[in-house]
Amino acid sequence: MKQHSCDTLIIGAGIIGISTAYYLKKLDSDLSIILVEAGQPMAFTSAQSGENYRNWWPHPVMTAFTNHSIDLMETIARETNNRINMNRRGYALATRSRVIDDLMDALYAGYAESTVSDIRVHDQSFSKTYENPYNRDWISAPCGVDVLKNQKLIRSAFPSYAHDIRAVIHIRRGGSISGQQLGQYMLERFRAAGGQRITGMVEAIERDDGFKVHFTAQIAEIRAERIVNAAGPFVNKIAAMLGAKLPIKNILQQKIAFEDVAHTIPRNMPLSIDLDAQTIDWTEEERKLIADDPELTWLADEMPGGIHCRPDGGEGGTWIKMGWAYSEDEALPIMEPPLFEFFPEIVLRGAARINPSLKHYYGRLPRSMHHYCGYYTTTEENWPMIGEMEVDGAYIVGAMSGFGTMAACAAGELCAQRVLGNSLPKYAFELSPERHKDAGLLAEIHALSSRGIL
Numbered sequence: 138m139k140q141h142s143c144d145t146l147i148i149g150a151g152i153i154g155i156s157t158a159y160y161l162k163k164l165d166s167d168l169s170i171i172l173v174e175a176g177q178p179m180a181f182t183s184a185q186s187g188e189n190y191r192n193w194w195p196h197p198v199m200t201a202f203t204n205h206s207i208d209l210m211e212t213i214a215r216e217t218n219n220r221i222n223m224n225r226r227g228y229a230l231a232t233r234s235r236v237i238d239d240l241m242d243a244l245y246a247g248y249a250e251s252t253v254s255d256i257r258v259h260d261q262s263f264s265k266t267y268e269n270p271y272n273r274d275w276i277s278a279p280c281g282v283d284v285l286k287n288q289k290l291i292r293s294a295f296p297s298y299a300h301d302i303r304a305v306i307h308i309r310r311g312g313s314i315s316g317q318q319l320g321q322y323m324l325e326r327f328r329a330a331g332g333q334r335i336t337g338m339v340e341a342i343e344r345d346d347g348f349k350v351h352f353t354a355q356i357a358e359i360r361a362e363r364i365v366n367a368a369g370p371f372v373n374k375i376a377a378m379l380g381a382k383l384p385i386k387n388i389l390q391q392k393i394a395f396e397d398v399a400h401t402i403p404r405n406m407p408l409s410i411d412l413d414a415q416t417i418d419w420t421e422e423e424r425k426l427i428a429d430d431p432e433l434t435w436l437a438d439e440m441p442g443g444i445h446c447r448p449d450g451g452e453g454g455t456w457i458k459m460g461w462a463y464s465e466d467e468a469l470p471i472m473e474p475p476l477f478e479f480f481p482e483i484v485l486r487g488a489a490r491i492n493p494s495l496k497h498y499y500g501r502l503p504r505s506m507h508h509y510c511g512y513y514t515t516t517e518e519n520w521p522m523i524g525e526m527e528v529d530g531a532y533i534v535g536a537m538s539g540f541g542t543m544a545a546c547a548a549g550e551l552c553a554q555r556v557l558g559n560s561l562p563k564y565a566f567e568l569s570p571e572r573h574k575d576a577g578l579l580a581e582i583h584a585l586s587s588r589g590i591l
Contacts, residue, residue: 144362148365154368171361196581206547227308261287281310372533409492412442
């Protein structure tokens with residue numbers, strides 16, 4: 138059995154664990170760090186990422202956090218000649234509502250403390266200041282937010298949208314990146330700086346002048362002064378080994394991706410989110426079949442908003458990604474979670490409400506369609522948890538439900554600052570486990586509906 142020792146052991150080599158390792162080495166190159174993962178890096182939850190990013194949330198803390206993460210991603214894009222394939226087509230939040238006062242209030246609340254909060258409202262059929270979404274790189278793309286409240290203007294800017302869309306909030310500091318390339322770059326730099334990576338499944342953790350970590354099949358034993366729990370959906374399992382509990386749960390979410398052989402979605406369309414609740418567009422025959430199956434009757438009920446769709450693969454790509462995080466059921470994480478066989482048709486028909494041309498694929502999705510799933514690891518308020526655990530020398534960086542890729546850089550850097558005892562950003566307390574002792578803060582978070590639009 139091999140024995141290793143290090144200053145800091147990071148458990149979990151998803152995008153969050155890799156980012157933490159990268160920033161620890163960046164901030165203190167002399168630190169000995171081991172990054173451990175049961176399998177290949179970024180092969181579990183990180184492999185299922187939507188790979189989207191945006192800087193708006195209904196609360197200024199999350200806006201500041203993701204804004205900083207985008208700053209860090211842009212630094213990497215510059216350093217690598219945009220190896221991470223960053224674009225800035227934005228996020229488009231669409232609704233059929235005539236009155237969007239609540240959305241505007243949330244928009245202003247989220248940007249209340251931001252320095253990139255130019256909010257432009259366009260309510261005429263033509264606008265000299267609105268720039269249509271395009272595939273140009275992020276450097277020359279606009280920032281701020283454009284609010285489109287004229288249907289003729291909306292149809293001009295978003296020709297694939299249904300004509301009943303009455304308002305679009307176009308978050309401009311948003312888009313997509315290659316999460317895999319981001320993680321690979323940080324992992325390469327971590328290794329080049331002397332960081333170690335070990336493959337193995339953690340079986341037990343002892344307190345013994347620091348920590349002694351045991352692995353299955355007795356492949357190794359690691360002694361570490363500090364432990365960072367970056368185990369993604371398995372953070373509770375690692376916490377239990379440390380004798381601690383975390384207010385974190387997992388929700389299984391599914392997505393699909395397929396080649397758009399019929400060219401139904403414009404390649405310059407930003408990630409588009411239909412905010413409105415809907416009833417799925419089943420045929421009468423399908424509705425009868427659903428009604429006859431007690432386990433499926435819910436598919437005929439009203440479904441929540443939040444369905445999203447975007448082109449995938451850059452300017453020359455031909456694929457589409459779709460997701461709908463309608464489930465709120467807690468799930469125990471397993472390595473091969475089950476897929477709901479009807480999900481592809483559900484998400485397709487839901488997305489067709491905002492992009493009617495997708496009806497072309499009803500009942501005939503391409504055979505190459507990829508149906509996959511991953512866990513949203515989340516706190517009740519859906520904010521990340523980054524900071525010291527209740528066990529001395531143990532840290533948590535997790536609960537990155539729905540925003541792991543976009544927040545990875547800021548999360549890894551913040552955890553590294555915590556480990557090293559460095560000065561912390563203004564939002565550090567609000568993102569730490571300590572916030573759960575502040576009833577006033579939690580009430581404020583829930584009042585602002587800060588689960589966000591995922």
